[in-house]
Amino acid sequence: xxxxxxxxxxxxxxxxxxxxxxxxxxxxxxxxxxVAFSVYTEVFTFTGQSLVIIVIAVTAAHTALAMALMLMxxxxxxxxxxxxxVVSEGRRHE
Amino acid sequence: xxMQGAEVLLEQAEFIGVAVIVLVLAYLALEHKEITYAVFxxxxxxxxxxxxxxxxxxxxxxxxxIAVYTGGISALIIFGVLLLPRAQDxxxxxxxxxxxxxxxxxxxxxxxxLSAILAFFYPWxxxxxxSPPELAQSLQGLAxxxxxxxxxYVEMVALIMLTALVGSVAIxxxxxxxxxxxxxxxxxxxxxGKKDESGxxxxxxxxxxxxxxxxGPE
Numbered sequence: 001x002x003x004x005x006x007x008x009x010x011x012x013x014x015x016x017x018x019x020x021x022x023x024x025x026x027x028x029x030x031x032x033x034x035v036a037f038s039v040y041t042e043v044f045t046f047t048g049q050s051l052v053i054i055v056i057a058v059t060a061a062h063t064a065l066a067m068a069l070m071l072m073x074x075x076x077x078x079x080x081x082x083x084x085x086v087v088s089e090g091r092r093h094e
Numbered sequence: 095x096x097m098q099g100a101e102v103l104l105e106q107a108e109f110i111g112v113a114v115i116v117l118v119l120a121y122l123a124l125e126h127k128e129i130t131y132a133v134f135x136x137x138x139x140x141x142x143x144x145x146x147x148x149x150x151x152x153x154x155x156x157x158x159x160i161a162v163y164t165g166g167i168s169a170l171i172i173f174g175v176l177l178l179p180r181a182q183d184x185x186x187x188x189x190x191x192x193x194x195x196x197x198x199x200x201x202x203x204x205x206x207x208l209s210a211i212l213a214f215f216y217p218w219x220x221x222x223x224x225s226p227p228e229l230a231q232s233l234q235g236l237a238x239x240x241x242x243x244x245x246x247y248v249e250m251v252a253l254i255m256l257t258a259l260v261g262s263v264a265i266x267x268x269x270x271x272x273x274x275x276x277x278x279x280x281x282x283x284x285x286x287g288k289k290d291e292s293g294x295x296x297x298x299x300x301x302x303x304x305x306x307x308x309x310g311p312e
Contacts, residue, residue, distance in 0.1 A: 001113075001117060001206055001209070002116065002117070002120060003205050003206075003209060004202035004203065004205040004206035004209070005117065005120050005121065005124065005202065006120070007198075007201055007202045007205050008124070008198045008199065008201070008202035009124040011194070011197060011198035011201055011202075012194055012195050012198035013124070015129070017129055017132075017133070017171060017174065017175060018124060018129070018132065020171065021123050021124065021132065021133070021136050021171070022124060024136065024140075024163070024167060025120050025123065025124070025136070025139070028139070028140065028143050028163070031143075031155075031159075032143065032146050032147075033209075035146070035147060035150045035152055035155065036146075036150060037216075039150050039151070039152075040216075046235055046236050046239040046240075047239075049152050049154065049155060049236055050236065050239055050240055050244065050247075052152075052155055053155070053158065053240070054247060054248075054251050056158055056159070056162050056163070057251045057254070057255055058251065058254055058255075059162075059167070060162055060166060060167060060255070061254055061255045061257075061258035061259070062258065063167050063170060063171070064170065064258055064259065064262050065258045065261055065262050065265075067170060067171070067174045067262070068261070068262035068263075068265040068266055069265060070174060070178075071174070071177070071178070071265075071266065071269065072265055072266070072268070072269045074178050075269050075272075080178055
């Protein structure tokens with residue numbers, strides 16, 4: 001459900017910050033699923049937990065990158081709304 | 095027997111409680127009007143997710159989740175919100191089309207359905223949860239698993255993080271260079287004239303150019 005909620009947020013929202021939050025929520029859902037599947041195995045292994053550690057590290061890295069891109073987008077278009085520059089361009093042409 | 099039944103019931107109640115809290119906080123993080131509160135709700139949600147790891151007896155992940163998500167990523171997003179003056183605005187959210195919303199609902203419903211099917215067909219009942227090792231052994235085992243046999247993956251993660259760090263710095267440097275370009279052209283009128291002739295100027299450049307003009311006489 002958490003993955004679905006994150007996907008919903010990523011698709012319907014236009015604010016870049018909310019899109020990043022949606023991606024983080026999805027990552028959290030995936031992490032829970034990984035640990036849950038690794039616990040319910042015949043032999044206890046650390047595969048799930050190790051994968052979650054890797055996913056958390058990668059998520060932190062992509063959040064930093066996304067924030068940098070967001071700052072760049074804001075510097076160029078003075079907004080964090082996706083699609084607003086397109087809409088304002090269209091209005092300018094009208 | 096009776097005690098075991100009560101224990102299982104209590105565990106299920108704990109799971110449902112944590113799940114409800116996490117889902118409500120995730121919904122608020124996505125739908126709250128104030129973006130700052132939304133980020134706070136995301137931080138609380140990340141802390142509540144650590145409850146799942148406690149239930150699944152993964153204590154190292156509890157610490158990692160709270161340190162990285164609640165402490166790191168939430169703080170990073172809050173700094174981003176505070177840095178951007180128009181982060182609060184989501185003017186186009188008002189014009190959100192019903193079609194887009196319907197598509198989002200459909201896709202998230204499909205994801206949920208697939209997860210439900212996977213959970214339904216996974217043989218949970220055949221595989222009782224294996225009793226995990228003691229905490230000290232667990233941490234020792236995790237470290238051994240990570241560094242003895244799978245050290246290359248840890249190194250790869252470190253490389254990914256380094257790449258992301260260098261990429262972020264490079265992007266911000268690029269942005270700064272774009273902002274500084276009009277200032278340098280301002281100091282050399284000839285080159286500025288050439289630039290005007292070519293007619294290549296974007297919105298932020300003109301803004302900074304104006305700023306430089308204003309700052310010049312002072």
